[in-house]
Amino acid sequence: MxxxxxxxxxxxxxxxxxxxxxxxxxxxxxxxxxxxxxxxxxxxxxxxxxxxxxxxxxxxxxxxxxxxxxxxxxxxxxxxxxxxxxxxxxxxxxxxxxxxEQRSPHTTSYDGYLMKQLIGSTVEDVSMKENIGYDAVLGTLKRCVPVEVDWDSITHLGTVGIDEVALKKGHKDFAAIITARQDDGKVVILAVLEDRKKKRCAPF
Ligand SMILES: [Zn+2]
Incomplete structure (x- = not known):
């Protein structure tokens, strides 16, 4: 044949x-x-x-x-x-x-993709699933922390989500990803907080 x-x-x-x-x-x-x-x-x-x-x-x-x-x-x-x-x-x-971004090993869209993978997951999990270093995932977290929220780009604050990301399995070391679901179904990241203390989440 x-x-x-x-x-x-x-x-x-x-x-x-x-x-x-x-x-x-x-x-x-x-x-x-x-x-x-x-x-x-x-x-x-x-x-x-x-x-x-x-x-x-x-x-x-x-x-x-x-x-x-x-x-x-x-x-x-x-x-x-x-x-x-x-x-x-x-x-x-x-x-x-x-x-x-200069000195980043990822494109901006790959960073965004990793951020979504991190929701409800740990840095270690994402590092293993994507076959990249632990530090590379941490680098993504750092790059994706907005210096200031661009409120003009947000049409709707309907569903604001706070998702915990465990930095290490079994440790109490958390980051929180604050997201808002837009009218068109897109999820935008508003902020990444390094820990989940109430005081820091208060503006949301
Ligand atoms: Zn010049």
Whole structure:
């Protein structure tokens, strides 16, 4: 009997302002999506003015992203660099893009996905299920703590949830995730509190 290649699927990537320059699916269940930024400008890290990205690329970074068809998925990018001619010593700046934070090993959407996994679960559980380090999950918690709640983006405070996240199994070390369910069914994270003392939850 003749064998046919598996049917292929094309779906849009949920990341803005990039082109896909390669994809690789490995036998070990990992998927690598290589992307390049479409943006040609960035802001000088010293003076803040817009500069052209005409100074090559930085080292490739690999960011864990939402799983595609169950594959452990990574986005790989070599960030563009620009040079400021107005500042003294003409410093270079690495372009930053809004779908990941500098020095984070995850894309912003993967962080959001982990936050949902953490509800009613422990950091250890999520670390094991997702096959990432304990510290990587803690890093997500820290990044997802909003400095200030953006009340304009919240249409409805209907159901406000307070979910405990146990930092370690069997320990009384909790974080609380405050969420609000919107009219459209979306759940937004309002705050993450490091412990669940009544005083800290009082504004909610
Ligand atoms: Zn500058």
């Amino acid at each position: 003749a064998t046919y290649p598996a049917a292929k699927l094309t779906i849009p990537l949920d990341i803005p302002d990039v082109d896909i320059i390669g994809t690789e699916v490995r036998r070990n269940g990992e998927c690598y999506i290589k992307v390049e930024s479409r943006k040609e400008i960035t802001r000088c890290g010293i003076c803040g003015q817009e500069i052209k990205c005409n100074y090559g690329h930085g080292q490739e970074i690999r960011l864990r992203h939402l799983p595609v068809l169950g594959y452990k998925t990574y986005i790989c990018i070599r960030p563009k660099r620009g040079q400021c001619k107005s500042c003294m010593h003409e410093p270079t700046t690495t372009q930053t893009l809004k779908w990941y």
